[in-house]
Amino acid sequence: MVTRKWHLGLWSAPRQAGVSNADADGGGRSSRKNAGPFSARSIVKEAINMKNIGRTLLTISLLLTGCAVAEAEDVKAGDLVISQAWSRATPGGAKVAGGYLTIENKGTAADKLVSVSADIAGKAEVHEMAMDNGVMKMRLLDKGLVIDPGKTVKFAPGGYHLMLQELKGPFKQGDRVPVTLQFEKAGKVAVSLDVQGVGAQAPGDSGHMMKKMPDHSGMKM
Numbered sequence: 001m002v003t004r005k006w007h008l009g010l011w012s013a014p015r016q017a018g019v020s021n022a023d024a025d026g027g028g029r030s031s032r033k034n035a036g037p038f039s040a041r042s043i044v045k046e047a048i049n050m051k052n053i054g055r056t057l058l059t060i061s062l063l064l065t066g067c068a069v070a071e072a073e074d075v076k077a078g079d080l081v082i083s084q085a086w087s088r089a090t091p092g093g094a095k096v097a098g099g100y101l102t103i104e105n106k107g108t109a110a111d112k113l114v115s116v117s118a119d120i121a122g123k124a125e126v127h128e129m130a131m132d133n134g135v136m137k138m139r140l141l142d143k144g145l146v147i148d149p150g151k152t153v154k155f156a157p158g159g160y161h162l163m164l165q166e167l168k169g170p171f172k173q174g175d176r177v178p179v180t181l182q183f184e185k186a187g188k189v190a191v192s193l194d195v196q197g198v199g200a201q202a203p204g205d206s207g208h209m210m211k212k213m214p215d216h217s218g219m220k221m
């Protein structure tokens with residue numbers, strides 16, 4: 001099937017080169033109907049080809065992330081879209097955990113993440129990691145975090161994070177931890193953090209995989 005389509009494309013290419021000749025002798029209009037790569041029919045076929053390629057890539061990426069737990073769906077609140085909310089399993093007895101998510105401001109005015117709370121945490125704060133005299137330190141964003149219009153702010157290990165402290169129980173891989181974000185304009189927004197493996201660096205990244213397959217640790221997609 002694919003070979004045939006490609007064949008069609010190759011076959012019609014030389015014809016295209018002859019279009020100017022056809023125009024010169026007045027037959028341009030009629031020959032154009034069957035013309036090669038730019039005829040409506042072959043454009044549609046190309047589109048179908050692209051669709052197949054896209055589908056194949058999608059299948060491949062689904063296979064690659066096959067062992068990931070279902071990802072949290074996007075949460076919309078006013079002009080904000082919050083996605084990819086996740087955390088990591090807490091190793092035995094740990095009383096703190098980071099929370100990560102992506103906040104997109106689709107509006108025309110800035111909003112501000114003022115605070116965060118979670119039933120499971122005695123204390124929850126919005127933090128950032130930043131260099132301080134050559135040392136990486138975390139810092140409480142006590143004035144909140146501004147989300148400019150048209151911008152996307154991604155919380156991730158080593159950067160912005162929700163700091164959940166005084167945990168009342170452990171986070172286990174596969175858990176969904178409810179947290180409430182408080183925005184200046186969008187108000188209170190409830191999201192769930194998808195708990196990944198202990199060493200995960202991103203949502204859908206089960207930390208144990210790296211240990212099981214050290215050969216792939218250098219593989220970045």
Ligand SMILES: [Cu+2]
Pocket residue numbers: 127128138139161162163
């Ligand atoms: Cu922190």
